[in-house]
Amino acid sequence: MTIHNLVTLRDYIRWAVTRFHQSDVFFGHGTDNAFDEARLLVLGALSLPFTISDSYLDCRLEEDEHTHLRSLLAQRIEQHIPTAYLLGEAWYAGMSFVVDERVLVPRSPIAELIAQRFTPWLAHTPERILDLCTGSGCIGIVCAEEFPDAEIVLSDLSFDALEVANINIERHGLEERVYTVQSDGFNGLPNQKFDLIVSNPPYVDAEDFLEMPEEFKHEPSMALECGADGLDLVRRMLAEAADHLTQEGLLVVEVGNSEVHVKALYPDVDFIWFEFNEGGHGVFALTAAQCRQHQELFQSHLNY
Structure with a gap:
């Protein structure tokens, strides 16, 4: 036929x-x-x-x-x-999002953690949440649905991605408490603190990037590849997170296959590594106290 x-x-x-x-x-x-x-x-x-x-x-x-x-x-x-x-559409955590080649297709396992409200690791219901490297805005917008009283900041280096994120904010009627900020890491968020920082940053190492299936070549490379070990941005985030978390805040970061590099780089840091019932891997959390405890170590690794 x-x-x-x-x-x-x-x-x-x-x-x-x-x-x-x-x-x-x-x-x-x-x-x-x-x-x-x-x-x-x-x-x-x-x-x-x-x-x-x-x-x-x-x-x-x-x-x-x-x-x-x-x-x-x-x-x-x-x-x-x-x-x-x-x-022109993707579904994530049961919600519809506008997507195109300016942003990654939503697929982060962090959705499962949002549905669980990050318990028991998040001490209190968050008042301010940052979705760092937001892309389409899917993670932050799902957080907005789960935490209806929270203010949500969606940040990204890419203006193109933020255009898509703004479309999705309007799509879900969240303009009053969800907004976008153009930022390279934390640089565009001076002196701002959050109860929860969630991030699906670029983390693909150079070797994995070359071996990725053709489908990934249609996604923005700046949202995927990030140095030889995939951790160029993650190192910066770890070094600065303590300055942007409230006293009992929580940092949650997806690093996928680069989990092996994180463990090798920081063998003495007691990361919380999540297991998922619905698939996915390579997501860690650190409390604000841990970020403060290890900040000097994280800063010492910035030039690796």
Whole structure:
């Protein structure tokens, strides 16, 4: 069966699953298997919810819908463009976010920690939260939903990313207590303190970056790669975090595969490393007290 013989939604999903496997499509930007990826793309392309009843899958498509869907499938298979970029939308922690190639596709396991309200590590309900290296704003905006009385700052070095984050702030009606700040690390946040700092910074080391699947090449490289060991920005964040946390604040940072480099660089620091029920790894936390205790050590590693 060629793509021009496809008639129903079910036909397209079945065809896409086969072609995804044949073309070495990578799953990891919202799904982890060919069937879910195919269903997400096919239904999303026609503005249908992922959870729609399977009885709708036997619906026939109009000619303009065939044309649109074929174009998206060709881009996904031939150019390896992530489905979220093709649809202009990604789902994270049950919330919809506008995304494009100015920002990473949301996928951080930190969502699971937000749902748990960072207990038991966060001593009090936070009044001010910083999402450092915010990208689309997804982590900070989900925090805003979980902590409805908190003020949320979304910061990023990229003006392009902040444009997307502002769109998402408006999308969720959070303009009164969520705002963006252009900042290189903490540089644009002088004298500001937060009860919770959450960050999914660039952390991919040079070796891993070269070996990443083609899908990642469509994402902004400045949001992924960060030096030989991936920790160029993380080192700065650790050295300065104590100055931006309240007395009982908490720092939560995702470092992914660079967890091995963090442990090697700071063997005497008792990081809290999280285990996730829904997948993901390489996320640590430090209390404000730990950040203060080790600040001199962290500062001594800035030039490594």
